[in-house]
Amino acid sequence: MKRTLRTTVLTVGALIAALGLPAGAAHADTTPRIDLRVLVVSDGGPSTDAIAAELAAAGTPYTRIDLTQSGRTVIDADFLADTVDGRPRARFQAVVLPNDNPFPAGSAEMAALAAYEQTYDIPQVDAYTYARPEAGLQYPIHGGYSGSIDGTRAEVTAAGKSGPFGYLDGAVPFEDNDPAIGESYAYLSKPVAGADFTPYVQAAIPGQPAKGTLVGEYRHDGRRELVVTFVYNQYQQQFRLLARGIVEWMTGGVHLGASRNYFSVHVDDVFAADDRWNSELNCTPGDVDCTDPDATPDPIRMTAGDVDHAVDWQDSKNFTLDFAYNGAGSVDHREDNNGTDALADRLIARRGEFRWINHTYSHPFLGCVQDTTVVPWKCATDADGSTRWMSRNDISDEIATNRVWGQSAGLPLVNAELVTGEHSGMKVLPQQPEDNPNLALALDDNDITWLGSDNSREPAQRQVGPATTVPRYPMNVFYNAGRAAEQVDEYNWIYTGRAQGGSGICEDNPATTTCLAAPLDATTGYADHIVPLETRIALGHVLANDPKPHFIHQSNLAEDRIAYPVLDGVLDGYEALFAEDTPVVNPRMRDIGSELRRRADWQDALRAGEITAHRIGGTVTVDAPDGLAVPATLPTGTTLAGAAFGEAYAGAVSGWTPSTGTPLALTLPASAAAPADADSEPAPATGPAPKTRVPTGVTDPVSHTADG
Structure with a gap:
């Protein structure tokens, strides 16, 4: 039901009273309750949507109001605040506006x-606003700049490093993925003389030695605003670098949800x-789809030196690779080489240097029986x-035999982890639209609880019998290439048109993002x-x-x-972008599965x-169902039942x-005292900000999507 607009006839003083805190001495006697939820007011633009995506990914609760929708909730005093058990309550700990x-x-x-x-x-938070005095900044025409900053290197200021962006090393490079498409538009200017404005991120104003603000804090009339003067979407690197700091600033470092920067390979x-790509046949001899009678497999295999x-x-x-192994590869090699296998000998001698995952004994296709x-x-x-299934x-023999081989070699295994060859056994479209019904049974036979899957096919976790999938991103570094020239040749064949000697996949599927001109x-x-492309993705x-x-x-x-x-x-x-207190987190497969x-x-x-x-x-109080794991990000020194809470990461x-089904009570350190209330009345709200420019490359991400 649409709310009625009650504040239109109230004075500013009456608005404050309506929000639950009486003026005068009584104000100081009541500590308000601040709910840990963010209000995101969107105009449908990419910047507010990017901040909402960041909150969602971390698990931070938020309420979204879309200003473009008819019948939306009206923002008034009743919507923003009320009283609970006689205590004034603010329903939102922060507000995000489009400008x-x-x-x-x-x-x-x-x-x-x-x-x-x-x-x-x-x-x-002003997600993307025009630089103007109402936001604490001079108009760009007064010695500033309005325009593209594609490829610009911005820098975190000293105040930013000691404040919300301290997890960054300093540089904030802006992407320039396609010179033909505008990706980053910004307003660079200096603070208004006398304004209480602290720049957090700056960039050089073109043609000048001076710097202009891209992100800064503006304090005025008892209010605090984080002013952002460049446009972005949730996939752009510059936003991803700054997103954590935006959230930490708006929440004061106290919020539900948590985030890390992860990388496992x-x-x-x-x-x-692995069989090698044949540049003359444009296929891989040994692969079921390479049927040329002259196709002769040419294997690529690591050496002891590798x-x-x-x-x-x-x-x-300071990184650990996860080796998914096939024991039959060594057994077959020894049979063909008078019992010797220098690669296996070296891998086993240095087995403790890597993490190991069962990849089945001989890497067969575990789904339907293939008609080649x-x-x-x-x-x-x-x-x-009816379909013929392995x-x-x-299937069970492939899993168990490889496990036994690995154990006999002393590999430090986690027996609950499995990656099948080609992620087979699970559905593969279009040929096999369902899982092999025998796969779940074999997983149960072998106590498998974590099963690798292909993120490009199935990005969401799901159950396969007793196992939960762990979606894996395929890198576009091909399995059938040991040399750079082979990789380029196959890449050219896949991603060019038929007239150029290519496969034509881009003609058949124009949405393919790696097509070549x-x-x-x-x-x-x-x-x-x-x-560079695979690195960026x-x-x-x-x-x-x-x-x-x-x-x-x-x-x-x-x-x-x-x-x-x-x-x-x-x-x-x-490493060039982040401070030492924000390292890459390198978990193994079961820990990734548990996190997901x-x-x-x-x-x-x-x-x-x-x-709630x-x-x-x-004090932070969290009510959650019994047994549910609760994520939170809090200041260093926070305790739970007298014990230190959480792990240190990114300055928090x-x-x-x-x-346990009863409220969790977390005690913040004295350094995180509750924000002080302000008694002065706010200045009347000014008119809306001028319309900001959004280039094509922001509404339509350049070169890659969320899934690469």
């Missing part, structure tokens, strides 16, 4: 928000060999037309195009609080070792309205704690 004032001139809604923010010291087919290189690389990056007499293959059927016993140079194409996942692992193959660590430039790009790029599952449980509880949380002074502490 500093998105309402018509003289708006009662903006007046209600201004009074609410002053009364309860609620911060406001699975290397499939270890001990085995193992030593992997160990040295890990040590230099046709291209593409199809599922074989019995006489009655049996439960055969012309073939890449065989010598330079890998380093100049593929590596993977780093985008890292910066998006996404724990899903990436996967490559052992062939990519052999010969030219083509995986390392991408992995270096991600890790070196990350408890996130899903938390989101279900939020949607069901089962979570609030702050009164220095955060983590999960199980609810």
